[in-house]
Amino acid sequence: MRGAMFLDILITGLISGSVYALLAIGFSLIFGVARIVNIAHTAFYMLAAYCIFFVVQKGGFHPIWGMLAAFVIVTLLGLLVYKLFIDPIREHEGAVLIGTIALAIAMQEFMLLWFTGDYVSVPALIKGYVAISGVKVLYQQLLTFGMVIVILFALWALLMKTRLGLAIRATAEDREVANLMGMNDSRVAMTAMGVSVALAAITGAIIAPLTILTPFMWMHPLIMMMAVVVLGGMGSIKGSFAGAYILGFAEAIVVFLIPKGAFLKGSVALSIMILVLLIRPEGLFGIAFEEER
Amino acid sequence: MGLFWFYFRKGYRVVRNEVLVLPSRVVLVLFVATLLLLPAFTQDPYVLRILILTSIFAILAASWDLLSGYTGQMNFGHALFFGVGAYTAALLNLHGHIPPWGSIPLGGLAAVLAGLIIGIPCLRLRGTYLALTTLAFPIILMGIVFALPGFTGGELGISGLSRLSHSRIWDYYITVVLMLILCTVMWKITDSNTGIIFHAIREDELAVRAAGINTTRYKLLAFSLSGFFAGLSGGLYAHFMRIAGPSTLEVSMSFTVVIWAIFGGIVTIYGPVGAVFILFPMLEFFRFWPEYRTLMFAGVVLLILLYMPEGLLPWIRDKIEVQCPRCKIRNVATRKICRICTAPLD
Numbered sequence: 001m002r003g004a005m006f007l008d009i010l011i012t013g014l015i016s017g018s019v020y021a022l023l024a025i026g027f028s029l030i031f032g033v034a035r036i037v038n039i040a041h042t043a044f045y046m047l048a049a050y051c052i053f054f055v056v057q058k059g060g061f062h063p064i065w066g067m068l069a070a071f072v073i074v075t076l077l078g079l080l081v082y083k084l085f086i087d088p089i090r091e092h093e094g095a096v097l098i099g100t101i102a103l104a105i106a107m108q109e110f111m112l113l114w115f116t117g118d119y120v121s122v123p124a125l126i127k128g129y130v131a132i133s134g135v136k137v138l139y140q141q142l143l144t145f146g147m148v149i150v151i152l153f154a155l156w157a158l159l160m161k162t163r164l165g166l167a168i169r170a171t172a173e174d175r176e177v178a179n180l181m182g183m184n185d186s187r188v189a190m191t192a193m194g195v196s197v198a199l200a201a202i203t204g205a206i207i208a209p210l211t212i213l214t215p216f217m218w219m220h221p222l223i224m225m226m227a228v229v230v231l232g233g234m235g236s237i238k239g240s241f242a243g244a245y246i247l248g249f250a251e252a253i254v255v256f257l258i259p260k261g262a263f264l265k266g267s268v269a270l271s272i273m274i275l276v277l278l279i280r281p282e283g284l285f286g287i288a289f290e291e292e293r
Numbered sequence: 294m295g296l297f298w299f300y301f302r303k304g305y306r307v308v309r310n311e312v313l314v315l316p317s318r319v320v321l322v323l324f325v326a327t328l329l330l331l332p333a334f335t336q337d338p339y340v341l342r343i344l345i346l347t348s349i350f351a352i353l354a355a356s357w358d359l360l361s362g363y364t365g366q367m368n369f370g371h372a373l374f375f376g377v378g379a380y381t382a383a384l385l386n387l388h389g390h391i392p393p394w395g396s397i398p399l400g401g402l403a404a405v406l407a408g409l410i411i412g413i414p415c416l417r418l419r420g421t422y423l424a425l426t427t428l429a430f431p432i433i434l435m436g437i438v439f440a441l442p443g444f445t446g447g448e449l450g451i452s453g454l455s456r457l458s459h460s461r462i463w464d465y466y467i468t469v470v471l472m473l474i475l476c477t478v479m480w481k482i483t484d485s486n487t488g489i490i491f492h493a494i495r496e497d498e499l500a501v502r503a504a505g506i507n508t509t510r511y512k513l514l515a516f517s518l519s520g521f522f523a524g525l526s527g528g529l530y531a532h533f534m535r536i537a538g539p540s541t542l543e544v545s546m547s548f549t550v551v552i553w554a555i556f557g558g559i560v561t562i563y564g565p566v567g568a569v570f571i572l573f574p575m576l577e578f579f580r581f582w583p584e585y586r587t588l589m590f591a592g593v594v595l596l597i598l599l600y601m602p603e604g605l606l607p608w609i610r611d612k613i614e615v616q617c618p619r620c621k622i623r624n625v626a627t628r629k630i631c632r633i634c635t636a637p638l639d
Binding site for chain 2: 031037039085088089091092094095097098099101102103105106108109110112113219222223226227229230234260263264265266267268270271273274277278281283
């Protein structure tokens with residue numbers, strides 16, 4: 001019994017930690033490069049999940065097509081929205097902030113109109129499960145975890161091994177100097193936005209079979225994603241990674257071990273974040289710049 | 294009789310020389326007069342209800358501006374103050390049998406305490422970090438509210454509070470007059486020495502510290518002042534709706550406050566108030582298309598931002614008034630020379 005619960009906690013923590021990690025990395029990417037606090041980030045994640053639902057349940061295609069469609073459509077939509085609504089007001093920090101909030105609300109309302117508020121679900125890519133000491137581990141969960149590792153590796157390669165990654169990192173470090181070195185600032189920002197939204201879309205696509213879809217599913221990940229970013233230190237991929245698993249496991253432990261834990265999971269995870277901030281205001285792996293924070 | 298004519302002439306002079314010269318002041322006077330005289334024309338409970346809620350939220354939006362606009366401490370968790378005010382007023386009223394005139398200010402004081410508590414960890418954070426951290430606090434409190442349903446009513450909230458007053462008209466006058474007074478107080482605060490220090494902290498905190506000012510104390514002051522006003526509006530809301538529920542702590546509540554304030558234009562106090570008086574009744578007007586209501590709201594905010602990223606009201610004010618380049622006094626845009634120093638305006 002105890003072992004089973006331990007395994008449950010392990011799996012839940014790993015899955016939600018992975019989701020938070022992918023979301024937080026995407027969020028801090030666009031924040032680092034363009035100083036945009038993109039509240040609508042998890043709304044794209046919600047859109048991707050619904051995109052799969054639409055292709056699979058309404059169109060009758062295999063889930064893999066749904067995932068591809070979600071990836072392409074949501075990324076293009078993200079770029080379009082960026083060009084139309086965020087780019088023109090990029091210099092005004094406050095305007096960008098409420099612009100992205102309004103965007104997220106608009107997307108939520110669109111989905112509410114289109115698919116209504118009913119809870120829906122998406123079939124798994126690979127059906128079936130393996131039983132480990134009495135605990136069902138879905139193949140989909142193993143697949144999700146495997147894909148998270150692949151995506152994180154690909155992202156690391158993109159940022160560290162390519163010229164584009166170098167440009168993104170340089171712009172994040174110092175926009176003006178990067179501009180002087182011949183990097184097209186707005187194009188780098190556009191690319192970073194594309195990568196960031198694509199990450200949100202992939203996250204939504206791989207987690208969709210494991211959760212219940214509602215137009216409001218972006219709220220909770222948004223809060224946890226922001227907590228992860230703050231906890232890990234903004235702009236640090238290593239920090240986002242560590243922070244995400246800390247908060248993911250904290251949530252899982254609270255849900256499984258404390259009665260009424262489902263109500264308290266957010267509170268406990270966020271309290272951990274605040275306690276860490278009291279000791280290390282720059283986050284776990286952040287570097288303290290005097291002007292930045 | 295002579296005394297009466299003396300004051301009449303004096304009042305007339307003030308109106309002609311100080312109010313009628315600037316369109317923004319005329320609009321302000323008309324706004325206050327309309328609010329105060331409205332019940333003489335319509336006593337429709339629905340209209341009064343909307344205006345009461347608008348006034349309550351106007352206090353909330355202005356208090357966000359006091360903290361986040363002036364001091365630059367981006368607060369994404371303003372619902373915390375609102376919720377703490379509402380829940381404290383509700384608990385005191387229900388269990389302590391304290392009438393509204395006592396429970397609402399006590400709710401405000403509880404929100405001051407909340408402001409001090411969240412101010413302490415937040416003092417070491419800045420900008421976006423602060424914004425993302427403050428978002429956490431109302432959610433933590435909401436978890437506690439859900440976990441203790443016996444005390445806080447859980448999902449249903451605390452209902453059955455005593456009314457603000459015995460009739461709708463009195464409710465209306467209490468909230469509207471309180472709104473006008475509290476917003477004037479906030480505006481006066483931001484105009485005082487303290488307000489100048491708030492401005493300076495937003496512009497350059499290091500320089501303020503170098504000038505020998507204890508910025509920590511002033512930031513905590515901003516947190517608690519803003520908390521007090523937001524807590525008052527929370528208490529008013531609880532007593533007007535006669536229920537304090539978890540909806541007062543929701544993320545969307547915090548976001549809505551930010552939308553109102555930035556839409557109206559921050560660092561103005563009048564901007565957020567005006568924005569609430571435009572956006573809240575507009576949302577009610579959209580109820581004719583219930584499914585599209587929130588979508589239209591989001592659309593209006595996005596479109597207006599594209600053209601007026603500084604906020605709606607400062608944009609309008611800049612169109613109808615110009616500042617004299619020499620003496621920095623504002624003039625109607627139609628004037629050719631400054632009304633005080635006769636310098637040419639361009």
